[in-house]
Amino acid sequence: MxxxxxxxxxxxxxxxxxxxxxxxxxxxxxxxxxxxxxxxxxxxxxxxxxxxxxxxxxxxxxxxxxxxxxxxxxxxxxxxxxxxxxxxxxxxxxxxxxxxxxxxxxxxxxxxxxxxxxxxxxxxxxxxxxxxxxxxxxxxxxxxxxxxxxxGSLLTRSLETQIVPSLNALRDLFTSYQDLVCPIKRCPGILTRSFQSLMLANIEFLRKVGVPEPNILNLLKSQPRLLVRPCDVLKESVEELEKMGLNPQDGCFARCLWRMASIDKKIWREKMALYERWGCSENEVLIAFKKHASVMAISSGKIVDVMDFLVVKMGYDPSAILKAPFIVTLSLKKTIIPRCLVHQALLSKGLLKKNVRLATLLVYPEKIFLKRFVECFEKEAAELLKVYQEKRKGTK
Structure with missing residues (x-):
């Protein structure tokens, strides 16, 4: 082009x-x-x-x-x-x-x-x-x-010796403008000489350990800052993932790599201990991480709040929660609490023939959730909607 x-x-x-x-x-x-x-x-x-x-x-x-x-x-x-x-x-x-x-x-x-x-x-x-x-x-x-x-630093950089060569290096990797512009908009500094050398070295390293080219390019488009970090940081994160049993050729490897590289080891251990405190095994946490890497990216405070509500107040099995790890990343006040309380109200009134899986309850878009769990119960709809809306607004 x-x-x-x-x-x-x-x-x-x-x-x-x-x-x-x-x-x-x-x-x-x-x-x-x-x-x-x-x-x-x-x-x-x-x-x-x-x-x-x-x-x-x-x-x-x-x-x-x-x-x-x-x-x-x-x-x-x-x-x-x-x-x-x-x-x-x-x-x-x-x-x-x-x-x-x-x-x-x-x-x-x-x-x-x-x-x-x-x-x-x-x-x-x-x-x-x-x-x-x-x-x-x-x-x-x-x-x-x-x-x-x-x-803004690009305005102070040399066009001929830094910006042009860096853009050419990216152009060698991508064939379309849409793909090319993604990493540049997310990390404009990638067009400087120092970042260019780091990026190319890290890309070559990922190729050597077996990460497929499409996965590397997707990582470059979505998380370019990872590929301009020091090479030893990236290498250490790759080694940690391999110790966990992740294969560089797997699709989840690149996603997990970004999270692993962005989390301090001490904080990682603290979050692992939090999940274990709620009865989850280390293996269950690692499996959840492979499925949805964000389970280790959310704050320790949120992990405690979500697990406390679901396990202590609602009686859910912690292992079942981690089998659908996206649950832990949802908004507690706007999604988890109001939907669980509506579900609880339906069960107490005998309006549901069987218990609904937690993941099913939380995965629906709001309109579909309201249609399936509120609006279809004509006599109780007003009361259920009130419970739902009050909890979303934080009203007791």
Missing amino acids: FKFVGKSSKILAYEKYCSGIRISTTQKFHFIQLNPLSSSSTQASKNSILNGKIDVPHSFTVDYLIKLCGLSEKTAISAAKNVNFKTPDKPNSVLAVFKKYGFTDAQVSDIISSYPSVLVCRPQKTLLPKIEFFQSAGFSTVDIAKVLSSG
Whole structure:
């Protein structure tokens, strides 16, 4: 689809932007006048800033950051330590470029909060070549704004030595734009040289241990940050999973790898002990983890609350709960408690011929649950619905 190897092919119309584009005074101020980053009530103050006049006790830079870039006073004062300007010309031209290419007010504020020095850069040299490059690579206007605002550091990186080679490396892995853009939007830093070397090394390691290529690419799309972590961290997590009996070729291996790498060993042991305290064996917990890796990602507090309600208050077998491990990840207040109490009410009234499995009770979308367990019981529907709604709202 695209690949950039030489200067002329890396950046379509690069020379046009670097040498030919000019932002007129009208263009500069069009952004500020038509789409200010703060309310209209401060327009008079903005105008004083645009004219280089200060009528408030802050420095010119701090005032500009607050009134025209949407930064809080605290953030503006902090940012002003890293950038200073006495006239609005340079920052106005930068804001005009962001506006022209569809960056939202919030995105502009995020960029400037993280990298205030961008306001004194030369747009034709720093901003426009990067924006034009992503356009030539097929990125939509919305995606360009998202990538550059989420990964503001890209604005300070070399286009030719870091961004282009990194994008080419990703392009060698993916054949469609939709797949290519996923990891970049989730982790824009993946387009830097340091991350690129880590990513390629980790991908090669996963190939060697037997993880199928489609599974590696799915992992890269959904959890790119995992593949830019130090190689020894990834290797240690793979070894832990293999000790548990997981085969790298299994579909669940990649999903479990992400969770294993993101959980501290001490916290892992604490959560394992919590499940065991409720009567679950280590093997049952590991089987549940393989089915639904999030059982080890939820907080210890939630594990205690869910198991306490289901085991102590409702009388469910803890082993049965872990056979459908998604249960533990559901909202206790909005799903588990109200549905279990409706089910309990139906049983006490003799309206159900047999007990309904917990997993069945909790897996239904809300509309289907209401239809099958509330609305079909005409005489009791109002009372059941009241129980359900009160518990969802937290009303006793």
